[in-house]
Amino acid sequence: MFFCSNCGAQVIEKVPAGDSRPRHICVSCNAIHYQNPKIVAGCLPVWDDRLLLCRRAIEPRHGLWTLPAGFMENGESTEQAAARETLEEACTDVVDLDLYGVFSIPQINQVYMMFRARMASGDFSPGEETLETRLFSEHEIPWDKLAFPVVKRTLERYYRDIRNDHFPVHVEDIFRHPARKP
Ligand SMILES: [Zn+2]
Numbered sequence: 001m002f003f004c005s006n007c008g009a010q011v012i013e014k015v016p017a018g019d020s021r022p023r024h025i026c027v028s029c030n031a032i033h034y035q036n037p038k039i040v041a042g043c044l045p046v047w048d049d050r051l052l053l054c055r056r057a058i059e060p061r062h063g064l065w066t067l068p069a070g071f072m073e074n075g076e077s078t079e080q081a082a083a084r085e086t087l088e089e090a091c092t093d094v095v096d097l098d099l100y101g102v103f104s105i106p107q108i109n110q111v112y113m114m115f116r117a118r119m120a121s122g123d124f125s126p127g128e129e130t131l132e133t134r135l136f137s138e139h140e141i142p143w144d145k146l147a148f149p150v151v152k153r154t155l156e157r158y159y160r161d162i163r164n165d166h167f168p169v170h171v172e173d174i175f176r177h178p179a180r181k182p
Contacts, residue, residue: 004029004031009029012025035109037104037109037111038071038109038111039110040070041082041115042067042113042115043116043117044115045118045119046116047135049137051158052090052092052134052135054067054089054127056129060147061147061148065145066146066151069082069114079115083097083117090130091123092124094119095117095118097115097116098116099169101113101157101170104173104174105150105174106173157170
């Protein structure tokens with residue numbers, strides 16, 4: 001950040017009084033521009049014993065498979081955001097959303113909130129950001145063509161839990177490059 005979004009003046013990085021981290025502070029109006037993680041809400045849309053995945057029509061990871069998910073908008077709940085993203089990306093309505101995973105990705109300052117959800121009908125089609133939508137049985141999941149580690153993690157948890165018919169909420173951290181031993 002170089003300029004203040006309030007007044008257009010220059011911003012500097014400085015630790016405000018009483019704070020412990022450097023922030024972007026406007027030299028003119030003194031506004032402190034905090035930057036915090038963003039929430040991504042998404043679904044595991046279930047139809048019978050199959051899951052709906054979307055093949056991305058946008059970067060990053062164009063052409064790879066993902067679960068419908070996206071950034072929350074102001075004024076909506078996490079469940080509304082997850083259902084809206086599913087409607088936008090896969091043109092399908094989901095109901096009975098159950099929180100399933102809270103995945104922090106500290107390296108990119110994102111928190112994913114993934115919901116298990118029942119598809120209201122077997123109707124679906126690719127939205128604007130999607131090349132292709134398809135229902136997958138477990139043995140058909142394109143494990144080597146998944147777009148993001150968080151998608152892989154969510155699906156791994158889901159298929160493990162489905163064997164036990166028990167779906168606890170998973171709260172986990174995902175690191176893109178696991179720390180190596182020195
Ligand atoms: Zn300013």
